[in-house]
Amino acid sequence: MGGSLQGGIMTRAYKPGSIIYFENDKSEYIYILKSGRVILTYTKIDTGEELKEEVRQGEFFGVKSALGKYPREETAQTIGETVVLALSLSDFEKMILKNVNVVRKMLRVFSNQLRRLNRTVRTVLGDSDNVNPQLELFRIGEHYFKIGDFTKAIYAFKKYMEYYPDTDYAKLAMDRIRTINSGGTAADSMPVPGQKKSAPDSFDSFSMDDSDGGFSFDDSPPPASGQKGSSSSGFSAGETGSSSEFSSEIDDFLSDSDDDLGDFSLDEPAKPKGSSLQDVYNRAEASLEMNNYGAALEIFREVITRASPSKPNEKRLFIDSYYNAGVCSFELKDLKGAMNYFAEITRSYSDTDKLKGAMFYIGRIFEMAGQGEKALAYYNKVMNMRPRDSINSKAMDRIQALQKNR
Structure with a gap:
């Protein structure tokens, strides 16, 4: 690996197959791919499956762990001759203060990551794609309450009371908070009379009303306007690629x-x-x-x-x-x-x-x-x-x- 320092940004050159950092490493550096290829290998949190993703030229990687000061969540490895820019946290702070577009891009990506994480949590909890936000928040608190992780449970229940103080599960959320504060457990907590013991185990899928009768389609509807890619033979493709x-x-x-x-x-x-x-x-x-x-x-x-x-x-x-x-x-x-x-x-x-x-x-x-x-x-x-x-x-x-x- 070679390196040089230019204007506060360190330029690092890597040989093919080099490891920039391993999963669980601790480092304050944030990287930008200048040339070459970098593969990120990480573990999907809900299935434990190992996934790989390629970084593209001009993109950041290693941002969340550096900003959050926690271990790396993925391993970064080079494919071919590769040059990256390495920024310390102080250099990164200087950069974002002078480059509004960088801040905008980072916020967009973190927002998308949060939405995807939220969808993963819903999948783990067994929810459908269409859920009631207040019930979802309550169920998160209830999940942690039942497994004994009271720090996370009380945080969720307090947020529930902050945003939904006048809803059906507000009294039950307060009961959970009192139980935790008094040193009790899930077995000690009783539901408020007239209320359900916990949030529903599943939510009904969003239902569609049937359309009016007399409606029909041709087997081959007319194409919509707009440019097209290469034409294929309808539905013969049996498999599609997975997205990460x-x-x-x-x-x-x-x-x-x-x-x-x-x-x-x-x-x-x-x-x-x-x-x-x-x-x-x-x-x-x-x-x-x-x-x-x-x-x-x-x-x-x-x-x-x-x-x-x-x-x-x-x-x-x-x-x-x-x-x-x-x-x-x-x-x-x-x-x-x-x-x-x-x-x-x-x-x-x-x-x-x-x-x-x-x-x-x-x-x-x-x-x-x-x-x-x-x-x-x-x-x-x-x-x-x-x-x-x-x-x-x-x-x-x-x-x-x-x-x-x-």
């Missing part, structure tokens, strides 16, 4: 240029930039997560209009926006509009990780239109697609429901 937790977070650092190191100056403040395509997509995603489907749909359409799937750094935003526009149309009960979006994914982007979800939604559309046999055909296709995930389970649930109602 890190991939979307890393993509958040991408801008219209592959090399965004202009943001990383310690001397000159970064020049303000206009609203990027990623910024527009983030606004749409935020509206979707708040169930503001109408606003989200309009913004996703803007991304579709502006993005070009022929450009590698815009293709993901284009396809994700196409898929999410279909989701918004479906939630708004615009079944024909939703069908157009999802069918286009199956025709032109069947090699992406959105294929399975698109096919599931097409099945839902046919089901809501009263065309159960077509719906079953799509659900069965989804059931055989890999990797196995919650979409496969949802397809099985729909198959069982349709067969039960025959």
Whole structure:
């Protein structure tokens, strides 16, 4: 490994296969990939599965552990000749004070990480995709209360009382707080009369109202407007690639240029930039997560209009926006509009990780239109697609429901 110091940033050159740091190492350095390749190897918290993710040029890594002063959560290894920039915490602080774009990017990524962690927690707790926030918070406290981790339990219950003081579980949350403060255990705590003993073990899935009768689709809906990638033969692709937790977070650092190191100056403040395509997509995603489907749909359409799937750094935003526009149309009960979006994914982007979800939604559309046999055909296709995930389970649930109602 070679190294030099330039303007407060240390430049380090690594040979192929070098380890920049190991999981559980402690270090205050934050890294930026200048050239070459770096692979991050980490363990998925809910399954224990070992995953790998590649850092792209101009991206940070090692940020959270350095800022939080806790051990590294992943191992960073080079692939080929690699050059990285290493910043101490003091250098990093100087940089972010002079570069607003860096702060914006970091906040965006940390926000996405928090949302993904929240989804992982819901999966571990056995929740469905659509949950009541107050019940979710209560159940987190109840989980830690039952296993005896009272520090985390009382924190969750106090937050519940702070945000939801007049709700159904407020009295029960206060009972838990009093029990913990008095040195009691879960066995000593009794539910308040007239209240449930604990939050429900599961939440009902968001139910869709059936559409009006007389609605039908052609087997091959007309394509939606917009640019297309290479055409495929419909639904012949049986397997799709899996996506990891890190991939979307890393993509958040991408801008219209592959090399965004202009943001990383310690001397000159970064020049303000206009609203990027990623910024527009983030606004749409935020509206979707708040169930503001109408606003989200309009913004996703803007991304579709502006993005070009022929450009590698815009293709993901284009396809994700196409898929999410279909989701918004479906939630708004615009079944024909939703069908157009999802069918286009199956025709032109069947090699992406959105294929399975698109096919599931097409099945839902046919089901809501009263065309159960077509719906079953799509659900069965989804059931055989890999990797196995919650979409496969949802397809099985729909198959069982349709067969039960025959």
